[in-house]
Amino acid sequence: MRRLSIVIILILLTILPQASTAYLSAGGPSAVSPPSFPDNEETRRLLEQTLSSAEIEKEITRITAEQAGLERKAEELRTQAAVKQTAIADRQERAGDIIRSYYTGERDGLLAAVLSARSISRVLALYDYYEIIIRRDHDILKEYEEDYKALKATLTAAERSSRELEELKSALQEQKIRVAALNEEIEGGIQASSDPESMSALLNEFTKYWENIGLHEVKIYFKALSSAMNRLPQFIQGREGALTRKGMTYNLTLKEEDLNEFLVSQNKLFKDFGFRFNDGSVIATGSSGGLTLTLTGHYSIQEEPVNGLMFHIDNVVFNGLELPESTRQDLEDEFDLGFYPGKIVSFLHATEVESKNGVLYVKLGISF
Structure with missing residues (x-):
């Protein structure tokens, strides 16, 4: 029984066709040959236009993805700007109060009190108090300045993203117009050929070859x-x-x-x-x-x-x-x-x- 099984396997191996393989070598050209096409100017022009169309389609895909990314980024920046604007409102009011107090001379009384103290201990105590207030004023103003710069940078980035988005939309529209016109021209060339069906099949085959192997x-x-x-x-x-x-x-x-x-x-x-x-x-x-x-x-x-x-x-x-x-x-x-x-x-x-x-x-x- 075992010998019979071996004989059957050998017969099957003999009569079954071997699968052919085509592959890209790691460091050299492919074993797959490109589609053959008639060597005439019209066919060559259609093939070049088809390559251009395929590349424009890739560009449209890339721009569309980039546009989606920019839209997300612009929305995130607008949200960040709104959060920063809310957070800065309180510091802005406090900073305004501090600036007004210096402008109207409200802080002068503190310095006068320090200078008019009659003992060293009183001078030191008042000076420490004065220094704490001045340092706190400085910290509030500095925090406001930093928040304002951060808000301004975020708003600038959001504005830049919006401009880039508009440019991308314009580029996308331009590419769509280009590819539509090119495809229309290609279709006209196919219909004008002696065998439109064969020409269409050739262009499709060549496009696949270029995208999968040629490039x-x-x-x-x-x-x-x-x-x-x-x-x-x-x-x-x-x-x-x-x-x-x-x-x-x-x-x-x-x-x-x-x-x-x-x-x-x-x-x-x-x-x-x-x-x-x-x-x-x-x-x-x-x-x-x-x-x-x-x-x-x-x-x-x-x-x-x-x-x-x-x-x-x-x-x-x-x-x-x-x-x-x-x-x-x-x-x-x-x-x-x-x-x-x-x-x-x-x-x-x-x-x-x-x-x-x-x-x-x-x-x-x-x-x-």
């Missing part, structure tokens, strides 16, 4: 790039001829082939990925599996909060499709691709940056 894939590269750029100063330190000195000025010369060699040494993801330093722009292109990525940007000098070369993303093309501006900005905010000369030598300070003919030139001054 994640792009972020894998950006994260790896950010991590590598953080270690670039050490590479430059050890690269002969990369940093030269002329008087009080240092010049950093980074060739694109040196940068690409460095990137590959940091992460094998960059084996098929390369940087080019063009006239005024930096272009990075690469591909892996079903993913192609082209990143165009430029460097500028930043002084605060720390001196460095900040990388600004001008354009990102994912699988032939230009990503929306909001996505580019989110990537720039999330991943720091900057370069900080102070990490090479603490007193170095970037003053000029230029890219041309395959080389990034950085002029550095000395700052203590």
Whole structure:
């Protein structure tokens, strides 16, 4: 009986199909290929518009959540202000009485009594009494001043929250108008296509791919790039001829082939990925599996909060499709691709940056 059971299990294992798996690797591109689409301008335009629509919808969701948070904060601040206003009323009245007493000379009698005392013990007793009253007056006025400042700060914060809330409402309305117009345009493009049903299905499929996989894939590269750029100063330190000195000025010369060699040494993801330093722009292109990525940007000098070369993303093309501006900005905010000369030598300070003919030139001054 036992042998029969084993035979049955073996037969089942043989005839049953194995489940296929698709997954995102921890450090590399996904095994899932993006949807294929006709390589024509109209389809490309619709796909880019669909990406923009999806990103605007995300922005609307974010703004809506932020608006709800601000509404709660504004209400809390108004409640706090009301409580503070009630609490301050009594101190305000007492402070007013004290100020009036000094203005009308009521406190002068106390000082006169101290000065007219005929014995040391009487002087000391009256002075102690006078000091207690004056100190108490001072404490009441100080408490009132602190309460007033706290109330004013709360009212200012509530007013600021209200302004921010109005700005958010305006931004939300603007985004809703944008996405409605964009969706209308997309729908028009779908209906104008030769096969509206297939086009609609393609756009839906691509949107899901982008939201679930595509954006994640792009972020894998950006994260790896950010991590590598953080270690670039050490590479430059050890690269002969990369940093030269002329008087009080240092010049950093980074060739694109040196940068690409460095990137590959940091992460094998960059084996098929390369940087080019063009006239005024930096272009990075690469591909892996079903993913192609082209990143165009430029460097500028930043002084605060720390001196460095900040990388600004001008354009990102994912699988032939230009990503929306909001996505580019989110990537720039999330991943720091900057370069900080102070990490090479603490007193170095970037003053000029230029890219041309395959080389990034950085002029550095000395700052203590």
